[in-house]
Amino acid sequence: METLTSSWRGYAAAVWALAYGGLGVAWALGVPGFPWGGSDPDPDGALSVLSGTTPRFGWWIAAFALLTMVTALALTRRGGRAPLFVAWPIAALLVLVIPDSRLMMGVAYTPLLLVAPAFGWSLGGATFADAWPWPVLNQLLCVLGGLLLAAAALAYGRGRSHWFTPARGRTAAYVAAVVPLVYCLTRWAWALGIPLGVSREFLAEGEGGLWLAGAYLATFGALGGVLTLGLAQPWGEIFPRWIPGLRGRRVPPLLAVVPAGFVSIIITVAGLTYIRWTVAGRFALDEWGAWLPECFWPIWGAALATATVSYRLRRRGAPYAASSPRTLL
Structure with a gap:
């Protein structure tokens, strides 16, 4: 039962990787929605680590997603520590490196946008679409994938670390x-x-x-x-x-x-x-x-x-x- 409970995290991360890899292939083939580079309308996106990419980068996304999927599936099986050395860098990349500060701004201003109508605040005409454009929602997707993989890695290596006292x-x-x-x-x-x-x-x-x-x-x-x-x-x-x-x-x-x-x-x-x-x-x-x-x-x-x-x-x-x-x- 414990193995089954731990395994679902790895399978969930694998499903996420499969879906996101499909998005990468779609963007590379010309489907609209690539969230970085010239497709990102927000000037604050210029300093994203992926700001210089084009939709053709979708092929690299697909390859990265394939590696993520294989790693996630490996974490569903006991034995050896090798998957952890791959899983943690991938999770850190998805959770900490790919997103930018707009993710925090969206979270911070959401409560303000919720209460603004009750007080008659205009907020310069800002809306939820301004706080959560597709490039920022995509960052949430990346964070979700990283968290799923991190959860699988934690379940896989449970009991091996005593650092969190x-x-x-x-x-x-x-x-x-x-x-x-x-x-x-x-x-x-x-x-x-x-x-x-x-x-x-x-x-x-x-x-x-x-x-x-x-x-x-x-x-x-x-x-x-x-x-x-x-x-x-x-x-x-x-x-x-x-x-x-x-x-x-x-x-x-x-x-x-x-x-x-x-x-x-x-x-x-x-x-x-x-x-x-x-x-x-x-x-x-x-x-x-x-x-x-x-x-x-x-x-x-x-x-x-x-x-x-x-x-x-x-x-x-x-x-x-x-x-x-x-x-x-």
Whole structure:
């Protein structure tokens, strides 16, 4: 039963690879929808790692998908470690390298687009189609494939790694809560008219409401940092007393693991994008506030991922203990 339960992840990753490989062949044969290069209408897509490709690149996508499918199927069978050395680089490529910062922006602005009509906000006419164009939705598809392969690799190598200890998870949670505060301070300062890390000329460019949007994102980052602490605190396992109807109940592990895991991906991706932009010379040194805090986001993402995995392993392995007054905040 355990083998069957573990195998479905590999088969799911193989099905994804087969489907995505089919897309690659279709694009190479001239079917519209190639999501990179000149087919990407968003100027922010210019610094994607695949921005210089053409639809003919679809043949390489098909070959990559074939390798992914073979690797995924190998992970459904026990014996040997060779598939892991191939699976993890493929998963990292799909989850962290191919996407760019627009994935985070889509996630960040979706709640704002949902509540904007209730308050009469126009948001410059922005719509969900602007936040989630096909090139960004394609990034979600790539992340899905990478996560399926990573899940298969984790199931295949279960029990071989003892890196994610509770102590390391606690340390990682604190790091993940602190790192985003530098970004938050700059964006809150800009919203208040304080040119922290930028010139006054730069600050004047966002007086039409841009820095308020930045403060909105910063507030989400700070709140996320507070919630991250729950991965290492009792209230992350038992609902605290100030939540009506749930106080004292067990927190479903996936309620914390799924959002924390996804956020760790998108902030890492966004941080790597800013690092690429920095290397490409897009930013000026005297405007460090506009780019330097984001360059630390991969640390934030890695710490959050470590805290999340440690939390999941701890919740899966430890028996549930009844709540006591000390565990309820």
